[in-house]
Amino acid sequence: AQKVTQAQTEISVVEKEDVTLDCVYETRDTTYYLFWYKQPPSGELVFLIRRNSFDEQNEISGRYSWNFQKSTSSFNFTITASQVVDSAVYFCALDNTDKLIFGTGTRLQVFP
Amino acid sequence: DTGVSQDPRHKITKRGQNVTFRCDPISEHNRLYWYRQTLGQGPEFLTYFQNEAQLEKSRLLSDRFSAERPKGSFSTLEIQRTEQGDSAMYLCASSSWTEDYSPLHFGNGTRLTVT
Numbered sequence: 001a002q003k004v005t006q007a008q009t010e011i012s013v014v015e016k017e018d019v020t021l022d023c024v025y026e027t028r029d030t031t032y033y034l035f036w037y038k039q040p041p042s043g044e045l046v047f048l049i050r051r052n053s054f055d056e057q058n059e060i061s062g063r064y065s066w067n068f069q070k071s072t073s074s075f076n077f078t079i080t081a082s083q084v085v086d087s088a089v090y091f092c093a094l095d096n097t098d099k100l101i102f103g104t105g106t107r108l109q110v111f112p
Numbered sequence: 113d114t115g116v117s118q119d120p121r122h123k124i125t126k127r128g129q130n131v132t133f134r135c136d137p138i139s140e141h142n143r144l145y146w147y148r149q150t151l152g153q154g155p156e157f158l159t160y161f162q163n164e165a166q167l168e169k170s171r172l173l174s175d176r177f178s179a180e181r182p183k184g185s186f187s188t189l190e191i192q193r194t195e196q197g198d199s200a201m202y203l204c205a206s207s208s209w210t211e212d213y214s215p216l217h218f219g220n221g222t223r224l225t226v227t
Contacts, residue, residue, distance in 0.1 A: 004154075035215065037218075042220065043201065043220050043221050044218055044219065044220045045155070045203065045205075045216075045218035046218075047215040047216070047217065050215055091154050091155075098168070099145065099157045099160060099168065100147075100155070100157065100216060101157070102154030102155050102156070103154050104152070104153055104154050105152075105153075105154050
């Protein structure tokens with residue numbers, strides 16, 4: 001069965017702190033994709049990154065970085081020097097059958 | 113390109129009534145998805161279309177739910193005889209099938225409240 005677990009329900013940090021959001025997934029397939037989406041208070045899910053199962057290179061995009069480790073089935077997301085605008089719910093998702101399976105999300109609150 | 117558009121944004125209905133939601137995908141996208149999201153949960157897959165063909169339906173989609181995409185462009189999701197448990201955010205997303213696993217682009221959703 002495919003499953004995505006985001007154990008952190010809510011995280012609060014003060015602006016400029018670094019924060020890591022955890023994601024653990026389960027799948028028996030060897031080919032799959034992992035995603036992160038951001039859902040701000042406005043409600044629209046915003047695509048952040050896609051990573052395929054054959055590419056374990058870490059990725060950095062500005063203040064965002066992602067650490068994919070197949071050995072631990074994890075795809076963690078780090079925000080460096082967090083800002084108030086980063087406050088949102090972040091979802092990790094798995095896709096191997098033409099549809100996304102989402103985790104329950106981590107609510108990040110960044111206080112000034 | 114104005115993104116994925118959903119209408120209405122909010123719908124309040126009485127139990128037992130029928131409701132219909134509309135989704136207009138990004139124009140060049142041939143895949144369209146419907147998801148449902150309840151409070152504190154991630155979106156759950158309901159169904160998806162490639163062009164006008166409905167390729168998969170989740171077991172979550174009871175007989176009271178029906179989705180159509182008659183001309184391969186916009187889609188409608190109808191819920192008949194609504195129940196309080198149908199209260200949720202209904203999200204539409206679209207993607208382009210020119211490459212595998214292209215990212216889904218989501219709309220703002222339709223929030224349904226059944227009283």
